[in-house]
Amino acid sequence: MTRILWLGDLGGTGFGTVTNDLCHALVDHGEDVRIFAFRDTLPAVVPEWAENRIVALERAGQWLTWDETISAGERMRIAFRRLFTFEGYDDGWSPECVIVLGDPAAIVRSDLLALLPPKLPAYHYVPIEGTGLPPSWRTIWQRIKPIAMSKAGAAEIGRLMQTSDIPVVYHGADTEIFYPASPTHPIIWPEGKAITSRSDAKRAFGIDRKTTVLLRTDANMPRKAYGALFRSLAPVLAGNDDIMLIVHARRIGEGGNLDEMRSHFPPVVSGKISVPDFHDKYGGLPRYALATLYNAADIYVSNSCEGFGLTIAEAIACGVPAVGLDFSAVPEVIGPAGVVVRVGRFVENIYAHWWAVADEAAFGLAVNDLIRNKPARWKYAGLGPDHIRRSFSWSQAAAQLSEIVGMREAVAA
Numbered sequence: 001m002t003r004i005l006w007l008g009d010l011g012g013t014g015f016g017t018v019t020n021d022l023c024h025a026l027v028d029h030g031e032d033v034r035i036f037a038f039r040d041t042l043p044a045v046v047p048e049w050a051e052n053r054i055v056a057l058e059r060a061g062q063w064l065t066w067d068e069t070i071s072a073g074e075r076m077r078i079a080f081r082r083l084f085t086f087e088g089y090d091d092g093w094s095p096e097c098v099i100v101l102g103d104p105a106a107i108v109r110s111d112l113l114a115l116l117p118p119k120l121p122a123y124h125y126v127p128i129e130g131t132g133l134p135p136s137w138r139t140i141w142q143r144i145k146p147i148a149m150s151k152a153g154a155a156e157i158g159r160l161m162q163t164s165d166i167p168v169v170y171h172g173a174d175t176e177i178f179y180p181a182s183p184t185h186p187i188i189w190p191e192g193k194a195i196t197s198r199s200d201a202k203r204a205f206g207i208d209r210k211t212t213v214l215l216r217t218d219a220n221m222p223r224k225a226y227g228a229l230f231r232s233l234a235p236v237l238a239g240n241d242d243i244m245l246i247v248h249a250r251r252i253g254e255g256g257n258l259d260e261m262r263s264h265f266p267p268v269v270s271g272k273i274s275v276p277d278f279h280d281k282y283g284g285l286p287r288y289a290l291a292t293l294y295n296a297a298d299i300y301v302s303n304s305c306e307g308f309g310l311t312i313a314e315a316i317a318c319g320v321p322a323v324g325l326d327f328s329a330v331p332e333v334i335g336p337a338g339v340v341v342r343v344g345r346f347v348e349n350i351y352a353h354w355w356a357v358a359d360e361a362a363f364g365l366a367v368n369d370l371i372r373n374k375p376a377r378w379k380y381a382g383l384g385p386d387h388i389r390r391s392f393s394w395s396q397a398a399a400q401l402s403e404i405v406g407m408r409e410a411v412a413a
Contacts, residue, residue, distance in 0.1 A: 004026065004034070005084070005098045010041065017310060018125075023035055026402065034053050037056055039056040039057065055083060057079055077111070097122065100123070102124075104137050104140055113139070124145065125147045125401075130356065134352040141160075147401070150332050170332075170397060173314050173392050175317050178294060181198075187295065189288060190288070212371055213297045214244070215248070215301065222255050224255055224304045225304045225357045226247070228358070230269075231360050233301065245301070246293070248279070251277070298321075299370055300323070303324070304358075306330050309333040313388055316385070317388040317389075324338065335383075337388075339370065
């Protein structure tokens, strides 16, 4: 057993899902995990397994960054530093190692490297979505041992650090929640309604069973390239009857205003793009409803780069074929359950490296081909759930992390 301090959050984000599911799996694996999170990132209802494992502090600045001239910030700095010693816990607990879940840019902009005790082993469970990583990130990984979420991510870190020894720990997918609905394995809604088929799932959202549903459930942020997705699919939506694209994301986010993006297209296209207000009203769908939405889809569409691609994995686990980008972690996640499309262009980002977006015309053609080729869709759909079960499990991820942290090698040089 290792005493692990996990720096992450439990909010309604991809990182929140990873913290919840992976830390839960680590606890089940026998590890002694405590989670540091800012109080404003906690969900309204904390999971039962985590109730006595959360250390929550009030935020006094950006993530792990505080102005020393502000008394509240200085108090926060002292309180945070104590988390690395027995002084930070009423029961005298202290961590034997730290795992940081987050983007490198968040660490660069924080005080974490200065706050970590010199000899405390630390690990960075890090998504790498792009290429040409900035050399300044070496400073992070010279102190905090990187653990990649994909082979593609490990290769990018390895090029920067000039090593081939970067461990890979894939995310999991909760296949007890995300699976193809059937009469023998239905999805049960709280009011007792049973979803036993794709037709049932479509009906649950008021969609005609004959409608071909394209689905995307990613956050509305720049890397997700929703404008490019709409342009890619415009000919597909215009050229097919009984088709719609559903986007499960906030209408207005860091990636822009989705209503403004679709306003560029004529009604024959814009009228087939649906952005339900699940996020704006409820903060997103609960898991049973999200699983039903995946089951309502005929094709999952993702044209952007990913550090892992959790939503792609969840869709595939539900028996939905995917069309994705042939770059970053996406081909590893899709595997035999869909098709990947060549890069159309690289996009320089504010983090001093490069993301990629699928070739817009090629992406649209790939989706259209899959709409027309039902046998191919059924083949990919059939291969997907087993691919996810074999390749991506939270218990397997926990076992791999346990082995890594058990070695206790991630100390300052």
